[in-house]
Amino acid sequence: MHRTAFRTLSLLGSRGQGALLRRYFDWWHRNPDPWRMGTDAYEQAKYAATLTQVPVRPYRRILEVGCSEGVFTGLLLDAFPDAEITGLDISERALARAAERVTGHDGRTRLMAADILTFASDQPYDLVFCAETLYYLGRRDRLKRASEQLTRLLAPGGVLVLVHPWPEARRLHRFVSAGPLSQVSELVENAAHRPFSVCVYEAGTAGSTGAG
Ligand SMILES: C[S@@+](CC[C@H](N)C(=O)[O-])C[C@H]1O[C@@H](n2cnc3c(N)ncnc32)[C@H](O)[C@@H]1O
Incomplete structure (x- = not known):
């Protein structure tokens, strides 16, 4: 579906948008690995480049x-053998394959099956990734809300990594x-x-003000 169609979907209320995105991405995942992320050399190179940007x-x-x-998610499990990894997606069908x-x-x-626009966590995360996803959220206020959500999910000193097509x-x-996050690298x-661009941001630690 074209980006314009996702912008049109975002004219709905966020519940309506979430319901339609869920149906669309369940349909999109009707066949396994619809973007060939498991096999495509470009995707593998992008994952490797992403991991090199993460502060140790x-x-x-x-x-x-x-x-x-x-x-x-599988690469993260290998790269961070002591971490608990949460994978979040709006499509339950995608998550069944991820399982x-x-x-x-x-x-x-x-x-977890959830919409990033409404997801709430009782505990923050030390490291958050969001790749090839923000362009589905559509209009400005939804992108702003998603950005605030991603920022809010970080623990003090936590790291956020965004990966999207350039420019x-x-x-x-x-x-x-x-x-409020500081940009660490791009x-x-x-x-x-x-x-593509891999942007790394960091939350301030308790007591610091954080840079804009
Ligand atoms: C292009 S795939 C990216 C997959 C993965 N991040 C990667 O780079 O390999 C985008 C994923 O975002 C999910 N998605 C779209 N809108 C979402 C939303 N509002 N909340 C959570 N997940 C969403 C889709 O179901 C889809 O699986």
């Missing part, structure tokens, strides 16, 4: 927003960039046939 720290609680069938993919990791994975990433990341991979 002892992360305990990691959240992946828009985890689809759990391809990157098959991540079985046998000592119960370190939680998979559209400038627009998609702008509310996070303008918020990798722009221009050589790829579909350029």
Whole structure:
């Protein structure tokens, strides 16, 4: 579905938008791995580039927003063997496949069907990823709300990693960039046939003010 159609969907109230996105992404996942994330060389290179950007720290609680069938979730389980990983997606069908993919990791994975626009967690995360997802949220106020949600989900000192096509990433990341998090780095991979940006942000620690 074209980006314009997702913008039109976002004219609905957020419950209506969430219900239609859920139906659409369940339908989109009617066949396994619809984006060929498990096999496509470009996707694998993007995952590897993303992981190189993550500051080295002892992360305990990691959240992946828009985890689809759990391809990157599996890489996170290998990259962070001491962390609990939560994969969140609006599509239950995608999560059912993600569950098959991540079985046998000592119960370190939680998979949650939720809409990032309304998701609430009783505990914050040390590291949050959101890749190739924000462009589905549509109009400005929904993107702003999602950006606030991603920011709010971080523990003090927590790290947020956003990965989206370049140069559209400038627009998609702008509310996070303008918020209370500090930008740590940005990798722009221009050589790829579909350029992308990996932006890393950090929350202030307790007692610090955080930079904008
Ligand atoms: C293109 S896939 C990205 C998969 C993964 N992040 C990656 O890069 O390999 C986008 C995923 O976002 C999910 N999604 C779309 N809108 C969402 C929302 N409002 N809340 C949570 N997940 C959403 C879709 O179901 C889909 O699985």
